[in-house]
Amino acid sequence: MKSMYRFQHRNLLGIEQLSVSDIHLIFDTADVFREISTREIKKVPTLRGKSIVNLFYEPSIRTKTSFEIAAKRLSADALSLSVSDSSMVKGETLIDTARNLQAMNPDLIIIRHPCSGVPHLLAKYVEAGVVNAGDGMHEHPTQALLDLYTIKKKKGRIKGLQVVIIGDLAHSRVARSNIIGLRKMGSQVTVSGPPTMIPVRAESLGVKVVFDPAKALKGKDVIMLLRIQVERQSGMLLPGIREYSAFFGLNGDLIKGADKEAIIMHPGPINRGVEITSKAADGPYSVILDQVTNGVAIRMALLYLLIGGGKDDHLD
Amino acid sequence: MITWIKGGRVVDPRGMREKNLDIVIHKGKIDRLLPPGAFHPPRDSEIREVDASGMVVTPGLIDMHVHFREPGEEYKETIATGSKAAAAGGFTAVACMANTNPINDSRSVTDFIIERARRANLIRVYPVAAISKGMKSESLTEFGDLKQAGAVAVSDDGRPVINSELMRRALEYAAFFGLQVISHCQDLDLSNRGVMHEGAISTKLGLRGIPAASEEVMVAREIILAKLTGCPVHIAHVSAEGSVALIRQAKEQGIPVTAETAPHYFSLDHSAVMDFDTNAKMYPPLREPKDVEAVKRGLSEGIIDVIATDHAPHSELEKDVEFDKAAFGIIGLETSLPLTLQLVRDGVMDLPSAIAKLSYNPASILRVKGGTIEEGKEADLTVIDLNKEYVVRKEAFKSKSHNSPFIGWNMKGKAIFTMVGGRIVWISDERNPRC
Numbered sequence: 001m002k003s004m005y006r007f008q009h010r011n012l013l014g015i016e017q018l019s020v021s022d023i024h025l026i027f028d029t030a031d032v033f034r035e036i037s038t039r040e041i042k043k044v045p046t047l048r049g050k051s052i053v054n055l056f057y058e059p060s061i062r063t064k065t066s067f068e069i070a071a072k073r074l075s076a077d078a079l080s081l082s083v084s085d086s087s088m089v090k091g092e093t094l095i096d097t098a099r100n101l102q103a104m105n106p107d108l109i110i111i112r113h114p115c116s117g118v119p120h121l122l123a124k125y126v127e128a129g130v131v132n133a134g135d136g137m138h139e140h141p142t143q144a145l146l147d148l149y150t151i152k153k154k155k156g157r158i159k160g161l162q163v164v165i166i167g168d169l170a171h172s173r174v175a176r177s178n179i180i181g182l183r184k185m186g187s188q189v190t191v192s193g194p195p196t197m198i199p200v201r202a203e204s205l206g207v208k209v210v211f212d213p214a215k216a217l218k219g220k221d222v223i224m225l226l227r228i229q230v231e232r233q234s235g236m237l238l239p240g241i242r243e244y245s246a247f248f249g250l251n252g253d254l255i256k257g258a259d260k261e262a263i264i265m266h267p268g269p270i271n272r273g274v275e276i277t278s279k280a281a282d283g284p285y286s287v288i289l290d291q292v293t294n295g296v297a298i299r300m301a302l303l304y305l306l307i308g309g310g311k312d313d314h315l316d
Numbered sequence: 317m318i319t320w321i322k323g324g325r326v327v328d329p330r331g332m333r334e335k336n337l338d339i340v341i342h343k344g345k346i347d348r349l350l351p352p353g354a355f356h357p358p359r360d361s362e363i364r365e366v367d368a369s370g371m372v373v374t375p376g377l378i379d380m381h382v383h384f385r386e387p388g389e390e391y392k393e394t395i396a397t398g399s400k401a402a403a404a405g406g407f408t409a410v411a412c413m414a415n416t417n418p419i420n421d422s423r424s425v426t427d428f429i430i431e432r433a434r435r436a437n438l439i440r441v442y443p444v445a446a447i448s449k450g451m452k453s454e455s456l457t458e459f460g461d462l463k464q465a466g467a468v469a470v471s472d473d474g475r476p477v478i479n480s481e482l483m484r485r486a487l488e489y490a491a492f493f494g495l496q497v498i499s500h501c502q503d504l505d506l507s508n509r510g511v512m513h514e515g516a517i518s519t520k521l522g523l524r525g526i527p528a529a530s531e532e533v534m535v536a537r538e539i540i541l542a543k544l545t546g547c548p549v550h551i552a553h554v555s556a557e558g559s560v561a562l563i564r565q566a567k568e569q570g571i572p573v574t575a576e577t578a579p580h581y582f583s584l585d586h587s588a589v590m591d592f593d594t595n596a597k598m599y600p601p602l603r604e605p606k607d608v609e610a611v612k613r614g615l616s617e618g619i620i621d622v623i624a625t626d627h628a629p630h631s632e633l634e635k636d637v638e639f640d641k642a643a644f645g646i647i648g649l650e651t652s653l654p655l656t657l658q659l660v661r662d663g664v665m666d667l668p669s670a671i672a673k674l675s676y677n678p679a680s681i682l683r684v685k686g687g688t689i690e691e692g693k694e695a696d697l698t699v700i701d702l703n704k705e706y707v708v709r710k711e712a713f714k715s716k717s718h719n720s721p722f723i724g725w726n727m728k729g730k731a732i733f734t735m736v737g738g739r740i741v742w743i744s745d746e747r748n749p750r751c
Contacts, residue, residue, distance in 0.1 A: 115638035
């Protein structure tokens, strides 16, 4: 890879820590790796001999699989531990788990945890690099990177775009990371959804708040939807899914208000008929599956930049 | 034996007096107060001289809100280690909250605490008993029996009394026995499993927020109940601007309400949580700069009567964990005095007012001895070097726990001698007592 700029980070704890140059470097690296996934033999020896632990304290299909595939295509040895077989249920503290993992000398630990700040805590106790694969309601940096990358691929740029994020902003780490990333890259961000789901002092994140999605998405270049956690609804934030879908769900009529070239994004898994109608999800505006494809390339790029040692011969 | 505290500047919050006086102590009591040079010790008596030149001498400091964890969680703190921490911080008396294990809701637990304090033999430890049995907000504890056993107040601190009827009855019943009711104000539904103040920082960090309203709603309730019953209520750990405003209004109307705040609420704001530092996690949570300013104004204007630490020791087991799972609370006994003196240097309060909030006012609210320097009274005294500068070090804490957000801070002002009933219970290491 011929780049003047070097990646200086051992960990990826949040989008917060990345500079614009870092993000461009990740994109450039992903461009190179994207091609590997289209080859007949989808494997290069770049990370041969490196061990990567996926430590998932929350269920995940997409993110875990994406990290695993990324690691395997780079020939790293990847091991996934999910909550059911971790020692969390046995009452071991996170720090003890971290120390035990460290004792086995992994190169990178990828962690997802329901509590905000856990990757930061882990990073204090292990020598291995730490990648945040989603912590509580805080950050999900790789999701934001793949979203930004998808926007760049589809729209040709990120700077100057008008982006609206609709849904349960208050409880969304995807939203937080995307807001930080989009603002860093020069987009203007509007957030929208029921007032009960917009975090207090949302403006302090540098976004505009427009509760009504019909108004919020007027003229927008990018519509980003968030998953409504149907299983977590207690009735305090929303009277019900039916009402959410009627007043805040994305349907064909709403989309007409956005820019003609607008794209629709969703971090998945989607609730068809709740935050988005099937027609909208499967329609021409949707880039939801591109996001997934790009996710592998972005994660390969990150693994390479974090533990690949910046060698020039990774594609040989 | 006679103890002679020489050359100090005596600060007596009662009457807001500041004067150079020598103090002569005999048989545990303040025998005489006289101008420097006026005391001529009788030739045949045994004299212990304490050189207090360049220092201030105050009534022994009183912390009306601590958690000593005994019985039940002795690995965090015991009455003995807590007493040591208190003495080192300049405190001669503390009131310890009832949320031990078992809860102090019966005479036997109160007896046990008093016995342990007697054995520790350092400072005065006043038990606060629970308001409700098991702190369940269902039925009252035996206030009369508890009072006889030595409890000075009742509180379910750590948990709110969620039943408003029970709180009303507690106020009425406690007033009859002369027990102070102390309220931990928290609407549990509004705090909704929150772990820090609800605001821009909780939004940024993705941590569940506790709105200031969670405290304010209950402060308002307690004031309304104090008005209804005419019985006094004391509001614990005031942290929010709105609470200060409510208490101000209540005091203007003559409602019998008093209030305390803790040093962290005037020294730190919610930005201390930024690195997910669990030593910045407490209830009520650290709030916004505007709240910090309101608390300071409340202190300055006498709306907030008392500075109490809410000393809450926790070990690494409770603190070196995920922020969501970490225990609420920090230790405070050994940092309270210098943080309060910072307010004096910042012009928020003069020295006698600050000392009043650390001694005379809590003594009056709890109706316990101390809080003044007068001939004939118990010799509970603290000698303070206002200019002593040092860095807070984890290893230096006398408390069994060191969950403090102030580790590494530069402090100014320190208790050099602490005296309880004429007995020196603390001498700062670097000072030779010259007895």
